[in-house]
Amino acid sequence: MYLMKNGLKGICLGLLIGGMSGCSGNQPLDSPSRGTITVAVDESFKPLATQLTDAYSGIYPEAHFELKYRPERESIAMLLKDSARLAFTTRPLTKQEQIAFDQQKVIGKAVKIGTDGVALIVSKNNRDSLITMSELKGIFSGQLTQWPQLKGATESGLITLVFDNSNSSNLDFILRTFSVSDVSKLRIYTARSNQDVIQYVRKNPTALGFIGVNWISDGDNPLTGELSADLRVLGVSDKDNPTSLKDYYQPFQRNLGLETYPLRRPVYILSRETHPGLGSGLINYIARDAGSLLIEKLGLWPVKPYNRVVYIRK
Secondary structure (H helix, E strand, O other), rough: HHHHHHHHHHHHHHHHHHHOOOOOOOOOOOOOOOOOOOOOHHHHHHHHHHHHHHHHHHHOOEEEEEEEEOOOHHHHHHHHOOOOOOEOOOOOOOOOHHHHHHHHHOOEEEEEEEEEEEEEEEEEEOOOOOHHHHHHHHHHHHEEEEEEEEOOOOOOOOEEEEEEOOOOHHHHHHHHHOOOOOOOOOOOOEEOOHHHHHHHHOOOOEEEEEEEEHHHOOOOOHHHHHHOOOOOEEEEEEOOOOOOOHHHOOOOOOHOOOOOOOEEEEEEEEEEEOOHHHHHHHHHHHHOOHHHHHHOOOOOOOOOOOOOOOOOOO
C-alpha cells in the first residue's frame, strides 16, 4: 500500500510538471495564445467585441472566445457569478459589485480601451436633425412629450423613446446623465437589440432611438451602410440656446476624441482572470497593440491610438 501511494504521488507530480492536472480533474489553464473563454458583451458593443476577438483569433488560431450578448447589468452579473471571464461594459464595478469579488477573493480588473457614444437617431421621414441637452433633459423629466415642443421641430405627435433593452447600457447611461430615477411616466419602447431599434425607428417618424455609435460608425462594413439607410443621426448641443450649427456635434470619431460630443461614454473591459491567460492576452492586444487600430477603424476613439510610422524618401 505504501508503494502504491508513493507511486500515485509520482504520477501526479509528473502530470503537474507536464502542465496537466489530471489528478484533480481540472482542465489545463489557458494561455494568452490558446484556450477558450466566455466573454459577456453588452449588446450595444456587439460590432466592437466581434471584430476585436475575431482579429485576435486570426493571429492565434487556438484562441477561442464564446461571446454572450447580454444587457450590461446581466453581463456584469455573469462576471460576478464566474459565468464569464471578461465583460465589455461602459463602467467599472460599483462598490457593491467589488465587494462580491472580494468575497470570492478575486482581484477584479477594469481597463478602459476607448471612447464610444450613444447616437440619437430618427427616421429620414422626420426632418428634425438637431437637439439640445436641455431639451433631452426636458424629455426625460416628462416636461416635453411632443415633437412640436422642441425648438425648430417639424414633426408632430408624441415622442416615443426607443432603447434596446430595459437593462442595457444605453438606457442606464442616459438615465444617469439626466439623473432620472423614475421612468414609469415616460413613453419608452424597448426592442430586443440595437438593430431592432434601428428598424423600429426607420418605420416610425415619431420615434427617437438610442443606439451604440459602433453600430453605424464603421464605414468599411457593408452592414453599417445597410443599417444607416433611411436614418438621420441627430446633432447634439450642450448649450441651452445654440446660435449656429457649429454648436451641435454628431458622434463622429473626432468629436469623441476631442470630447465635444455631449453623449460620449467610456468603453471598459472588466476581468476576473487570476492568471496570465487568454483574457489578459486579449486586453493587452487591445490596449497596447494593433487592437487600437481596429477601434479607430470602427469610428471610435482608442485610449492609446496606434502609432503609425511614415518614412518619406527624397
